[in-house]
Amino acid sequence: MLSFLEPLIEIEPKFQVIIDTYGHPIITTRPSGFVALSQLILEQQVSIASAKACYDKIEKHLNGFTPKLLLEVSDEELKACGVSRQKISYIKNLALCIEENKIDLESFHSKTEIEVYSELIQLKGIGKWTAQVYLMFCLQKKDVFPIGDIAVQHTMRELFQTETLEEMENHANNWKPFRSLATYLLWHHYLRKRNR
Template sequence: MPKVRTKSYDYGQTEIDSLTAADPVMGEALTRLGRLERVVIPDLFAALIHAMVGQLISAKAAQTIWERLQDRCGEMTAQRLAGLSADEIQRCGMTMKKAVSIHNIARLVAQGDVHLDELRDMSDQEVIAKLTALPGVGRWTAEMLLIHSLERPDVVSWGDIAIRRGMMKPYGLETLTKEQFDRFRQRYSPHGTVASIYLWEISFE
């Protein structure tokens, strides 16, 4: 069965040099960890469903459910997914609430009520506003789509526990306030997404 096409997030020496100059602690992590690959799903619909599958569960569990959902769909399109019942989607291993939200979004896209390609021409904040109007999509899910499909360069998600943990570790912080987070985020700008890729890795070390 065809699997969803993926690629790696595109970044290079410019981003690494900028982050190293802006923050020596981040620079040390960049040097120590070397180049990291981050999977991107160019297809917006597939990327949105992938992000929804990953809500509030571990990356390992999300990958298992995602594989099952792809196997059940055959091809990850709105038409195929809308053709499944919420019960069939739920049996891939997710909550019924999440399955219903995924089914409803698939139906809206398949019917032409939602046009995800419009997101490509929107600002980050416009994308977040558009997506969070959909059932079962919060700010974190929208931010994951900004990173893992649209490849927007400056996204650091406060709502991502692993990113917050990855931010606390190298700076020796016991806690992290939103104010502290925002200071780091501004320091990483305009290459926050590359910083996020490394913060994810640091959080699991």
């Protein structure tokens, strides 16, 4: 067993059952910053493959992907790359906030989960799920529980007989300060059980 899993498994032995059944989860990371946050916005309500194709078209068209380049390009050009008008406004707003120093993504590394989350959800187009996924994958924050995630909800019902979001949240509070790791295990169970 990987040593970093031990404290969580002591709290919640059912996670050992997941590992015994499906092996250890692969914990992926992403770089932090403007590109990563923009990609998460593009991924909202579409497949990752579709969002990646869209991002690749923008990057090729602009010959890069920076706040400055995004603000200089027309909405019509971005629409031609497959971006919806709503997401264009979200990404451009993010670019503007960075250019005008209203938000400093680099400072997030030294801030707590709650501080970063509070700043992110103030931004247009960044809701709870996007903020939480950024915290987990891009900043590797240790204690994040994306309760809005459908796979997390499904697995919580299946393994812990929790029905309401409040019950799920209360149960997950037992896993502090390892809720990100717990979430990776919940996702791992959900995907492997479905051969994905």
